[in-house]
Amino acid sequence: MAELLESSGGLSLLYRGVRIGLDPRGCSEFDLAFVSHAHSDHLPRKRCKAIASEETLALAKARGIELEPAELDGVRLVETGHILGSRGLLVDETYFTGDLGGRPRAFMGGARPVKCRRLIVEATYGREDYVFPPLKELLHKVNSLISELYSKGVPVILMGYPLGKAQVLMSLFSKWGPGYAHPTVLKYNEVYKKFGIRLPDLEPYQEAERKGRLNMGPWILFAPLMSGRNPWVARMKRDYGAVTIGFSGWAVKEGYRYAMKLDYAFPLSDHPDFNELVEFVKRCEPEEVYTVYGYSVEFARHLRRLGFEAKPLVPGQGRLG
Numbered sequence: 001m002a003e004l005l006e007s008s009g010g011l012s013l014l015y016r017g018v019r020i021g022l023d024p025r026g027c028s029e030f031d032l033a034f035v036s037h038a039h040s041d042h043l044p045r046k047r048c049k050a051i052a053s054e055e056t057l058a059l060a061k062a063r064g065i066e067l068e069p070a071e072l073d074g075v076r077l078v079e080t081g082h083i084l085g086s087r088g089l090l091v092d093e094t095y096f097t098g099d100l101g102g103r104p105r106a107f108m109g110g111a112r113p114v115k116c117r118r119l120i121v122e123a124t125y126g127r128e129d130y131v132f133p134p135l136k137e138l139l140h141k142v143n144s145l146i147s148e149l150y151s152k153g154v155p156v157i158l159m160g161y162p163l164g165k166a167q168v169l170m171s172l173f174s175k176w177g178p179g180y181a182h183p184t185v186l187k188y189n190e191v192y193k194k195f196g197i198r199l200p201d202l203e204p205y206q207e208a209e210r211k212g213r214l215n216m217g218p219w220i221l222f223a224p225l226m227s228g229r230n231p232w233v234a235r236m237k238r239d240y241g242a243v244t245i246g247f248s249g250w251a252v253k254e255g256y257r258y259a260m261k262l263d264y265a266f267p268l269s270d271h272p273d274f275n276e277l278v279e280f281v282k283r284c285e286p287e288e289v290y291t292v293y294g295y296s297v298e299f300a301r302h303l304r305r306l307g308f309e310a311k312p313l314v315p316g317q318g319r320l321g
């Protein structure tokens with residue numbers, strides 16, 4: 001198996017003399033980087049030689065990070081269903097997932113388990129109390145809510161992470177209109193469309209506002225997830241009486257809505273919930289598991305109770321063997 005290393009630069013694999021950084025923030029220590037997807041906490045901060053999907057290269061560019069595409073014999077990229085272009089890295093019986101997607105939603109499929117000896121798995125929602133409701137149930141609730149608000153002439157702002165979640169939301173709620181979008185979301189739509197994802201054509205909200213359209217009846221606006229304290233959100237509420245609906249896995253907890261000062265919040269996530277994570281690990285049939293991100297300590301403990309050799313990776317612990 002490839003050697004798994006940990007250093008101040010992050011996790012890496014030593015494979016046939018090549019040191020591959022796993023979603024590193026910088027590349028100076030590594031021969032090349034593996035970039036699982038284009039969320040900012042997984043992207044290098046500067047130009048890097050990187051193994052990544054075409055979609056990730058394009059999305060990184062949209063974020064202002066130029067990655068130099070690299071290839072390496074013997075490595076395989078595996079669809080993870082988290083956002084457009086997200087992939088895990090399978091090399092020499094080690095599978096590093098990056099972030100995983102959970103259940104299929106809109107145009108996104110779920111994460112694909114891969115048989116491996118060593119699994120390095122994300123554990124964002126790796127605690128037993130993070131279990132999400134079925135998508136169908138959630139859609140029913142949200143559509144009923146929007147319907148009720150529309151019947152009173154109230155406009156709605158649907159909020160989610162601008163890369164990934166916002167595009168899923170647009171696809172799931174495209175039947176509501178007229179639809180507008182925040183520019184932060186629109187810049188990623190272009191890349192999604194380039195790779196064949198069908199998304200509704202939404203006008204930037206500023207244009208609609210300039211034409212006076214936001215004063216006319218209910219509408220739906222797709223925006224990044226922002227706190228109700230944000231001045232833009234406060235203005236939309238004050239000027240148009242808009243209601244905010246946020247989407248995040250953290251919304252499983254009542255406190256999330258209050259902390260974010262959202263009118264409504266629903267647990268729709270681009271990550272697996274706890275049960276889906278456990279199922280994913282089982283189906284990979286690994287001999288050893290390392291958990292990263294989120295509830296990594298709790299999740300490793302749970303996996304040990306299930307009989308897996310599992311441990312959380314804590315940065316700075318040095319060589320892991």
Ligand SMILES: [Zn+2]
Pocket residue numbers: 037039042082099
């Ligand atoms: Zn992510």
